[in-house]
Amino acid sequence: xLMEWIMQIQDSSVLIWFLSxxxxxxxTTWLSQAAVEEQTSVILLILKVLCHLPLHKASPENMSxxxxxxxxxxxxxxxxxxxxxxxxxxxxxxxxxxIQAMKKQNRNNSQIDSQS
Numbered sequence: 001x002l003m004e005w006i007m008q009i010q011d012s013s014v015l016i017w018f019l020s021x022x023x024x025x026x027x028t029t030w031l032s033q034a035a036v037e038e039q040t041s042v043i044l045l046i047l048k049v050l051c052h053l054p055l056h057k058a059s060p061e062n063m064s065x066x067x068x069x070x071x072x073x074x075x076x077x078x079x080x081x082x083x084x085x086x087x088x089x090x091x092x093x094x095x096x097x098x099i100q101a102m103k104k105q106n107r108n109n110s111q112i113d114s115q116s
Contacts (some may be wrong), residue, residue: 003049016057024055024062031069040078047073047084055092056099067092 006023009015011062027046050070055063072083 005043006049007052012054015052015054019053019055019058019062022062023053024058024066028062028069029067031066031073035069035073035076040081043073043076043081044084047081047088050088051091056095 006015007086009018027049031043031046034046046072050066058066066087068081070085070088074082076082076085080084
C-alpha cells in the first residue's frame with residue numbers, strides 16, 4: 001500500500017522528504033528481500049517506485065545501497081525484471097552524468113564570474 005501511495009505523489013518536496021527520512025533504505029531492504037523470496041510482483045512495483053522518486057536528491061550512501069540492489073537484478077531469472085533493472089540503471093547513469101555536467105558548467109561559470 002505504501003508503494004502505491006508513493007506512486008500517486010506528484011509533489012517533489014514530499015518525495016524528497018521521504019528520501020531524506022530513509023525511504024531509499026527501506027525500499028532497498030524490501031527489494032533485496034523480495035528478490036530472495038522471488039516475489040516478482042513486489043520487485044516490479046519497487047522498480048516502478050524507484051523510477052518515480054527523485055533519486056538524484058538522495059544521499060550518496062543511500063544511492064550506493066539501491067544501486068547495488070538494482071544492479072544485482074540485471075541477471076534475474078525473469079527477463080521483465082532484468083530488463084527493467086538494466087533500464088533503470090541506464091536511466092540513472094544518464095541522469096547522474098547530466099547532473100555532473102551541469103555542476104561542472106556552474107563551477108566554470110562561477111570561475112569566469114569571479115575573474116571578471
